[in-house]
Amino acid sequence: MKDICAVSTPLAEGGISVIRISGENAIDIAARIFKPFTYESVENMPGYTCAYGNICDGDKIADDGVLTVFRAPKSYTGENVAEISCHGGIFVTKKVLRLCIKNGAELAEKGEFTKRALLNGKMSLTQAEAVMDTISAQGEYALASANLTREGRLFMSISEVSKKLVKILGELAAWVDYPEEDLPEVEENNLRNSLESAIGVTGKILADYDNGMILKNGIDTCIAGKPNVGKSTLMNMLLGYDRSIVTDVAGTTRDVIEETAKMGEFFLKLSDTAGIRHTEDTVEKIGVEIARKKLENAMLVMEVFDTSRPLDNEDTELLEYVKNLGKRTIIVLNKSDLENKIDREFFDAYSDNIVEISAKNDEGRECIQSAMEDLFGFGNYDADSTIFANERQKSCAEKADRYLKMALESLNMGETLDAVTVMIDYAANALLELTGEKATEAVVDEVFSKFCVGK
Ligand code: GDP
Numbered sequence: 001m002k003d004i005c006a007v008s009t010p011l012a013e014g015g016i017s018v019i020r021i022s023g024e025n026a027i028d029i030a031a032r033i034f035k036p037f038t039y040e041s042v043e044n045m046p047g048y049t050c051a052y053g054n055i056c057d058g059d060k061i062a063d064d065g066v067l068t069v070f071r072a073p074k075s076y077t078g079e080n081v082a083e084i085s086c087h088g089g090i091f092v093t094k095k096v097l098r099l100c101i102k103n104g105a106e107l108a109e110k111g112e113f114t115k116r117a118l119l120n121g122k123m124s125l126t127q128a129e130a131v132m133d134t135i136s137a138q139g140e141y142a143l144a145s146a147n148l149t150r151e152g153r154l155f156m157s158i159s160e161v162s163k164k165l166v167k168i169l170g171e172l173a174a175w176v177d178y179p180e181e182d183l184p185e186v187e188e189n190n191l192r193n194s195l196e197s198a199i200g201v202t203g204k205i206l207a208d209y210d211n212g213m214i215l216k217n218g219i220d221t222c223i224a225g226k227p228n229v230g231k232s233t234l235m236n237m238l239l240g241y242d243r244s245i246v247t248d249v250a251g252t253t254r255d256v257i258e259e260t261a262k263m264g265e266f267f268l269k270l271s272d273t274a275g276i277r278h279t280e281d282t283v284e285k286i287g288v289e290i291a292r293k294k295l296e297n298a299m300l301v302m303e304v305f306d307t308s309r310p311l312d313n314e315d316t317e318l319l320e321y322v323k324n325l326g327k328r329t330i331i332v333l334n335k336s337d338l339e340n341k342i343d344r345e346f347f348d349a350y351s352d353n354i355v356e357i358s359a360k361n362d363e364g365r366e367c368i369q370s371a372m373e374d375l376f377g378f379g380n381y382d383a384d385s386t387i388f389a390n391e392r393q394k395s396c397a398e399k400a401d402r403y404l405k406m407a408l409e410s411l412n413m414g415e416t417l418d419a420v421t422v423m424i425d426y427a428a429n430a431l432l433e434l435t436g437e438k439a440t441e442a443v444v445d446e447v448f449s450k451f452c453v454g455k
Contacts, residue, residue, distance in 0.1 A: 001079075003029060004112055005105035006454035007097055014088035019096050020454060021084075021105050022077045022113055027069055030082035032103040033057070033096075034067045042082075047071035055086055057099055063092050077113050078120030111451025115444070118436070124155040125436020125447060129390055132451055133216075139265045142215045144383040154387045155435050158205075161198045162431035165424055168194055172421045188411065191420075195408045198427070202401035205389050209397075212388020214299075214376060218260060218267030222294045224322065225304030226277055226314040230334040233359040234304055235259065235272040238368070263369050266376070271298075277314045295322065300375065301329045302368075307356070308338035311346070319350045330371045334359050392447065396434035403427035 003023030009016065021029055031042035036051035045051060050068040054061045065086040075081040086096050101107065109115075111128075118128045130149035137143035148154070168191060223231045238261040261268045273291035295301060301322050305315055322329055330353045333344065337358040347354050353371040357364025389397060407423035432438035 003105045004108035005100040006108040007093055008454035016085050017088045017093035019084045021082045021100055022079045026080040026082045029103045029105050030067055033099045045069040047074050055096055062095050063087055077116040078122045110453050111448035111455055114455055115448045125439055126154045127152055129447055141265050141383055145388045148387050157201060158431050158435050161201050162428050164194055165428040169424055172417055195404055199404045202397045205397040208386055209389050209394045218269045219299050221268045221270050221300045222298035223272045223302045224295055229304045229306040230359045231272050231304050235270055237359045237362050266372055301327045302332050303329055304332045304334050306335050307333045307340050307342050308335045310341050323350055328375045337361055393434050396430045399430035400427045
């Protein structure tokens with residue numbers, strides 16, 4: 001297998017860059033370009049050691065830096081690995097990379113280091129996927145989940161189920177194929193229990209998936225309300241800086257403005273919309289139409305009202321409109337710094353989550369956060385045990401879940417064990433694909449296509 005190299009740190013100016021080489025000859029390649037001060041030669045360096053020295057192009061010094069040596073199989077990829085840390089300039093980093101190529105390494109493909117780790121049995125497919133999740137994690141829970149998966153927790157829980165199913169399949173096959181033999185009969189109750197516990201595992205993965213997506217991708221949140229209630233000001237408050245143009249001319253926010261705000265563990269993908277009022281202005285009409293679409297697609301709607309003015313038709317129209325959409329909502333009663341002209345109880349019919357804020361004075365952020373926690377049940381997650389699946393894992397779990405339920409139903413309806421066996425077989429295969437134990441090359445390639453070069 002060829003020796004590969006890549007820059008493993010972002011290619012941007014920084015303190016240090018790391019160039020990684022992996023393959024049978026990785027350490028020999030490093031020896032050609034790295035002259036250690038603290039070891040006689042690179043070849044003499046044991047695994048897990050590093051040396052300070054010069055990075056050279058023949059006799060010319062290109063940079064000085066640190067070389068770390070890992071010897072197979074005790075490395076990330078399971079192969080010999082050399083990591084050269086040089087100064088973090090773009091030109092010097094590329095130069096060291098070119099030196100590696102000049103001395104025998106080839107440029108790695110996306111995720112090729114991790115792919116090799118998978119092929120060399122250093123990790124399972126789910127663990128490899130978790131490497132990417134660790135890199136992209138943007139909050140404590142997402143990171144904790146990625147770490148659990150990287151530890152192998154997801155692999156183990158699924159593997160336990162699939163092993164059980166494969167064992168059952170073996171027993172069923174023997175019993176169906178050799179009925180005349182004196183084999184212990186497959187006990188129906190045991191079979192039922194095993195299927196039920198397997199459904200419990202797939203069900204948990206599927207239930208946690210949505211929460212995981214919320215944590216990983218954020219919550220599509222639409223800020224709605226008639227002009228001048230303070231939507232842009234609220235958006236700026238949530239973002240922490242002035243993004244929207246705040247003016248007191250009704251209808252200023254014509255386009256949908258989208259930004260991402262962090263709120264505790266959540267990411268809100270905010271869109272500040274034009275109001276949904278009736279208008280004859282052609283441009284504004286388009287804005288209103290976009291706003292309606294946004295509302296329909298949002299996961300959360302923040303309905304904003306100005307408490308310093310009595311409610312009018314436009315306000316109640318919005319309340320009714322959003323209520324009919326059946327969305328999760330937070331009713332935001334803004335301008336609490338001014339004299340109150342509305343009846344708060346009126347809103348009780350529309351949402352359980354009503355907060356009073358003064359967006360202009362940056363007051364009430366914590367009320368919005370606590371309403372979010374109520375709405376998205378964040379308090380129920382246990383960072384020590386919750387694992388969030390990705391889209392691929394979810395679709396395998398769904399398939400397994402479906403077949404397991406069909407198997408259970410067939411069993412309960414007293415159908416032949418042949419039929420039950422076929423369903424269990426499909427379910428087991430879906431789970432083996434989830435863990436990667438039976439994933440096709442295409443699936444593996446698809447997983448690694450999402451990686452960055454150098455990982
Ligand atoms: P939008 O049209 O709904 O986006 O409303 P804006 O955010 O542009 O705000 C309209 C006007 O209300 C501006 O003059 C804001 O300064 C003012 N405003 C927004 N929030 C508050 C608030 O909490 N208190 C007070 N007193 N004025 C506010």
